[in-house]
Amino acid sequence: MAVLIDLVLLAMLAITALRVIFLKDLFAVVMLFGIYSFLSALIFVSLDAVDVAFTEASVGAGISTVLMLGTLALTGRTEKENKHSSLLPFLVVVVTGAALVYGTLDMPPFGHPDNPVHEHVAPRYIEQSPKEVGLPNMVTSVLASYRGFDTLGETVVVFAAAIGVMSLLGIRRRSEDETPESGLKEHQVLRVVAKLLIPFVVLFALYVQFHGDFGPGGGFQAGVIAAAAFILYALVYGLPLAFQVIGPKFLQLLAPFGVLLYASVGLYSMFKGGLFLDYNTLASDPVAGQHYGIIIIELGVGITVFAVMLSIFYAFASQAERSNVQ
Amino acid sequence: MSFIIDYYNYWIVVFLMMTGFYIVISANNLVKKIVGLNIFQTSVFMLYITMGKVSGGTAPIVAEGVTLYSNPLPHVLILTAIVVGVATTAVGLSLIVRIKRAYGTVEENEFQNEDDAI
Amino acid sequence: MFEQHLAALPIIIPLIAAPIALILGRSLLTWGFATLISAWACYASWHLLLAALSEGSLSYAMGGWPPPWGIEMRVDAANAFVLLAVTAVSTLVLVYSKNSIEKEIDSAQHPLFYTAHLLCLAGLSGILVTGDAFNLFVFLEISSLATYTLVSLARDRRCLTAAFRYLVMGTIGATFILIGVGMLYMKTGTLNMLDLAERIHLADGNRTINTGLAFIMVGVSIKLALFPLHAWLPPAYTHAPSAVTAFLASTATKVAVYVMIRFIFTIFGADYVFREMGMDLILMVLAIVAIFKCSYMATAQSNVKTVLAYSSVAQIGYMVLGVSLVSVTGLMAGLIHIFNHALMKGALFMAVGAVFYRVGSVDIKAFRGLGKQMPLTMAAFTIAGLSIIGVPLTVGFVSKWYLVTAALEQQHWILAFLVLAGSLLAVIYIGRVLEAAYFQSASDDASAAEVKEAPWLMLIPMWSLVIANIYFGIETSITTEAASSASEWLFQNSKVLEVSP
Amino acid sequence: MFVLDIISSVLLVAGVFFGLSGAIGLFKFPDFFTRVHAASVTDSIAAILIISGLLLQTSFDLNTAKLIFIFFFLMITSPTASHALAKSARHGGLLSMAERKTSDNSNTQENQH
Structure with a gap:
């Protein structure tokens, strides 16, 4: 049964991906990518990776698609016919694909519990982490504690993306009088429903943030969901109003603050005589220390991801408004 | 037959990866290039998640009465990689917006012609 | 402590300093802060090199x-160097960039420039x-994202297309590395480099490992701009702001060369890569063609x-050539050239x-x-060019x-x-x-006549590098000692059956 | 429990039927507004039936509460989405099939005159 579901999903993925090659309508291409992302989230669920599925659905299908649509609004939605031959790319792909298939021949069989992947490092995470770190969700334990430095790096990557987008697009606040009519004034129903939903979305984000220790979730997903709530607000009520709720200047402080919060846990543990990011030193009981550490760094991650995602959206949206005015 | 059952997942994932890779290197439109890049990366994520699966296991969250869990490490790596991917996408898309403003086009051959003309 | x-x-130092630099937000303040942080990181790595050597x-x-459960930082002579x-x-x-970016980057973006520079530094140090x-x-990815930002900061619009091309190539390269690492992980169950090195040859069946090696090598080759995967480099270096080009040309590709060395010698083992897979011949041919x-x-x-950018690709050829010789001296030459090329x-x-x-x-x-008009600058150019x-x-x-x-040790007369x-x-x-600078006279219009010598803040770092060029050219013992001990260390730890004398 | 299982299966099968018919309608219907109509069948009745069927499968614990929440939010968001979609299309000047016919007719009549 599981194999059947897998096969159907994979087949749908293949069809979606192939369709993207031949479509010239970029709007459809981007929507297909959203579908592709959702389908892969389903695959991740069926392969037991619930945290990854959650992230893929919120980040890949959510934020990426929104940003791509925002770009299309600025660049036009049809791809022009291109004449140059596609033989060379095809050859490159065939060679690369052949190499990969050759590589799969010695791969351990799918799903086998004796595979090397499950033998050397992973058993400790599965067997010891509930005792050493004290969290039922092993993904969170590994993410935030065993490989906490990776996660710091990842938060910095998000921060670096914000630097890139800010330097490229900037977020310009125009004075009130030249502000065009923005937001969806006509859509009365949408305005009411959005107002009703936004508190729940923020609540859900907080739930995901703090429940990540016990179930799927954590700072990344929470940050993205919280950002989505404000993106919804900005879409329905217009950017100037959204700027009054959370201004771009404030976000510009919030993004580095999250990274610093994360890093300060590491510095504090150095100060307490441990190594960088050694949460055991944060409290007299190591497991309690782990718990404090993970809560604080997840919060740092959530804050940075929220601030960065929202300011990236602001940057794209203010570009779109500007081009509307012109 | 068991050979196919053991490997079909890898092969389809390889096919998906190569579809994405083909879009990246063949597309002339920059937005499509970024879409291809995302498809390529998402498919690589599937390769990682595939290897973390244990048949009969469950999601790696401690639950009573469960003894077999899937491997959490690939999940952690891919969580990181997904976020890295969206960061790259955001920077790439804002470059596209700027290119459109500077050149008036997002088709690769057209702005290359303009660059050569200078 | x-x-x-x-x-x-x-x-850690630049990683934490980058967000602080953004908060500081004033051009002059962030410049001073970033310079101090970078100097401190330099001081720390000097001590690190001493510690690694001893x-x-x-x-x-x-x-x-x-x-292998946690993430390990591992320093030896090679990466400390x-x-x-x-x-x-x-x-x-x-130090140099203060004046340079005033001319080339909008002042509102100066704090972003310094933040991105620190992020790039943190990323490169992390890789090492x-x-x-x-x-x-x-x-x-941290260093790459910061690099794309830095390249796109220039005023010339061509920097945008250069940065985009760099982004696409760089991401493909990184994804290839990700695929390769995934394959290694699949066969060994570990991600720690030393642990990988131990377990990689215990795995049954080589085909997955072979493919992993191929993907990692291609991915790294894109990052280090090895011919024929160098197409992103000349436009990126040409259109980026000068300070960015100076930084990237002397660091980013060198770090990628180091990654290649690390993967070949520490993880896969020179014996496997060169003897079994025949990589030395491939690398040697590509390096010579690149040169x-x-x-x-x-x-x-x-x-x-652009001239200097193409020259960079050629110089990377020399480094890879040194690696492909599979001898302690060859690897040492490669390592020394990484350091020296950064200086020139x-x-x-x-x-x-x-x-x-x-x-x-x-x-x-x-x-x-x-x-005649900028004698000190052109003298610096001349000496570094001679180098x-x-x-x-x-x-x-x-x-x-x-x-x-x-x-010559290996009787490769043709190669020499x-x-x-x-x-x-x-x-040529x-x-x-140099011919244009010294033997052709300036055009007569008034604007050209007013050209003055560059400001001191630009000349001091420039001449520091020039003096280092000469100093390490005469007093060779420091660099050769560090490079040879690094090279020997790499070879000893990579299970080579017989090391060439 | 047996009775509950049967009811739940009936609900699930009915939900799948409506989902499928919505999908077919999305392909087969002639113009935008009828298609939105078909798509909203999947959102509304199919989702209601499937979630009700699933509710009967749970043992009335946390999962039940989560399903009820999902149900509640779907009931708010999906009609809103369909409404917004149709309204934007109207706003953008898209005509329904019937209107297009009459406007076509009047155009041809004008041409004849």
Whole structure:
């Protein structure tokens, strides 16, 4: 049964991906990518990776698609016919694909519990982490504690993306009088429903943030969901109003603050005589220390991801408004 | 037959990866290039998640009465990689917006012609 | 405390400083802050090199989790040596960039420039120091994202397309590395580099490992701009702001060369990569083609930054050639050249940036008569250019000397000849610029007559690198000692059956 | 429990039927507004039936509460989405099939005159 579901999903993925090659309508291409992302989230669920599925659905299908649509609004939605031959790319792909298939021949069989992947490092995470770190969700334990430095790096990557987008697009606040009519004034129903939903979305984000220790979730997903709530607000009520709720200047402080919060846990543990990011030193009981550490760094991650995602959206949206005015 | 059952997942994932890779290197439109890049990366994520699966296991969250869990490490790596991917996408898309403003086009051959003309 | 955390400091310091720099938000303030931070990182890596030379290797377990469960920082002579070069160049470039970016970047974006520079530094240091294959990917992406930002900061619109091309190529490269690392992980169950090295050959069936090696090599080759995957480099270096080019040309690709060395020698083992897979021949051929093709391309360009960019691809060929010789001397020549090339290219691009600061153009025509108008800048260009060619008493000579020695050790007479012939092409492309500067008179219009010497803040870092070029060209013991011990260490730890004398 | 299982299966099968018919309608219907109509069948009745069927499968614990929440939010968001979609299309000047016919007719009549 599981194999059947897998096969159907994979087949749908293949069809979606192939369709993207031949479509010239970029709007459809981007929507297909959203579908592709959702389908892969389903695959991740069926392969037991619930945290990854959650992230893929919120980040890949959510934020990426929104940003791509925002770009299309600025660049036009049809791809022009291109004449140059596609033989060379095809050859490159065939060679690369052949190499990969050759590589799969010695791969351990799918799903086998004796595979090397499950033998050397992973058993400790599965067997010891509930005792050493004290969290039922092993993904969170590994993410935030065993490989906490990776996660710091990842938060910095998000921060670096914000630097890139800010330097490229900037977020310009125009004075009130030249502000065009923005937001969806006509859509009365949408305005009411959005107002009703936004508190729940923020609540859900907080739930995901703090429940990540016990179930799927954590700072990344929470940050993205919280950002989505404000993106919804900005879409329905217009950017100037959204700027009054959370201004771009404030976000510009919030993004580095999250990274610093994360890093300060590491510095504090150095100060307490441990190594960088050694949460055991944060409290007299190591497991309690782990718990404090993970809560604080997840919060740092959530804050940075929220601030960065929202300011990236602001940057794209203010570009779109500007081009509307012109 | 068991050979196919053991490997079909890898092969389809390889096919998906190569579809994405083909879009990246063949597309002339920059937005499509970024879409291809995302498809390529998402498919690589599937390769990682595939290897973390244990048949009969469950999601790696401690639950009573469960003894077999899937491997959490690939999940952690891919969580990181997904976020890295969206960061790259955001920077790439804002470059596209700027290119459109500077050149008036997002088709690769057209702005290359303009660059050569200078 | 300093001693205990030494191995982690060069990464952590810039990593934490980058968000602070954004909060500071004033151009002058962030400049001073970033320079101090970079200098401190440089100081830490100097101590790290000393510690690595005396103790062999240092390990630092992030989060207190022992490897392979946690992430390990691992420092030995090889990466401490490259790290010192990276942090030192970064500091000098930051000093230099104050004037340079005032001319080339909008003032509102200065804090973003310094933040991105610190992020890039943190990423590069992370790549060098980490002992974990996946952590390497994360830091690779930090440095890459920061690099795309830095390249796109220039005012010329062509920097945007260059940055985009770089982004696409770089992401493909990183994804290839991700695929390769995934394959290794699949067969071994670990991500720690030393652990991987131990377990990689225990795995049954080589085909997955072979493919993993192929993907990692291709991915890294894109990052280090090995011919024929170098197409992103010349436009990116040409259109980026001068300070950025000076930094990237002397660090980013060098770090990628180091990653290649690390994967070949520490993880896969030289024996496997070179004897079984025949990689040495592939790398050698590509390196030689890179040297000639790109040196030739360099002679045909009119933009001096493009000339130097192509020359960079050619110089990377020399480094890879050193690696492909599979001997202690060859690897040592490669490592020395990483360090030395950072010194020369840094100085050259700084000189070109100074010319742009005063003249407003880097076309070869703009260099006419500059020998008289900007004597100090052009003298720096001349000495660093001689160093690229490989004239005695400069560091370039030292690298070439060891490269030729390594070739001759293995009776590769033709190879030694080709290395020297490649230098002749360097004579041509450097010579064209020098000819314009010293033997052609400036155009007569008034604007050209007012060209003055570059400001001191640009000259000091430029001349520091030039003096280093000469100092390490005469007093060779420091670099050769560090490089040879690094090279020997790499070979001893990579299970080579017989090391060439 | 047996009775509950049967009811739940009936609900699930009915939900799948409506989902499928919505999908077919999306392909087969002639113009935008009828298609939105078909798509909203999947959102509304199919989702209601499937979630009700699933509710009967749970043992009335946390999962039940989560399903009820999902149900509640779907009931708010999906009609809103369909409404917004149709309204934007109207706003953008898209005509329904019937209107297009009459406007076509009047155009041809004008041409004849």
